[in-house]
Amino acid sequence: MRLKPVPEPPDALDDLRAFQRAVPLVPGRTDDCCARLRERQGLADRQTANDWLAFLRALGLARETPRGFVRADAEPTPERVREGLRQGVLLVPEALSALRDASPADPLTPEGLFEATRESVPRHDRARDPDWAATWRERADRLLRWLALVDLARPIEAGESGGSEASPVAYVTGDAA
Template identity: 85%
Template sequence: MRLKPVPEPPDSLDVLREYQRAVPLVPGSTDDCCARLRDRCGLRDRQTANDWLAFLRALGLVEETPRGFVRTDAEPTAKRGREGLRDGVLLVPEALSALK
């Protein structure tokens, strides 16, 4: 399942780790998770935090459970990023095909 366009690209895997750690270990609602991301990562608004939450989910760094979002124990890696972009982000497969 592809979710939505990617937010502004992170500068490093450390940024992905920081954003992943901002998502709770105990399930929380989308609003709670977005507020945590916004506050802990200095994001400008709730929509930007929501975009990051969806992106982290596409990378397998966050899961949506029946009770809300939780971070996974998956480590952000370049390989995970490539696979997540290819498989979980809107229009990436089409863009890659066009570049071949």
């Protein structure tokens, strides 16, 4: 099962350790784990903490047990995060395929990724969120930044791809892809 949440990526992969350490070693209820994540990581609200908890689970850095969530005995290495993204996060295979088709002359933008995956957005997300397209565009941007964080994508700054200075950051396949 692939999970949907894609929180804002940290500046560096080492910063992911702090999120993982905020998950308890002794299983705790979801509400307790979310409160702990909020407190230790300064997260804005419970939903953001819940998204982080689900995302850490998708990466194999947290586990859900019958008694609640617990920190996994695994380090957030680039390899583990890459594998977790590939196996556990919704639309990553499609993003990697779109990145393989991209080139420096025609890089993948968050808008391009959204358009390529638009039909795969779960129907219930479209039905419950009147602004679902904006929500999933933002998710596409965060997802590309996560892929870049672990070298599955490489950002191309405005102007590097031959576009105008006002163009957004775009991406091509990274070294680890």
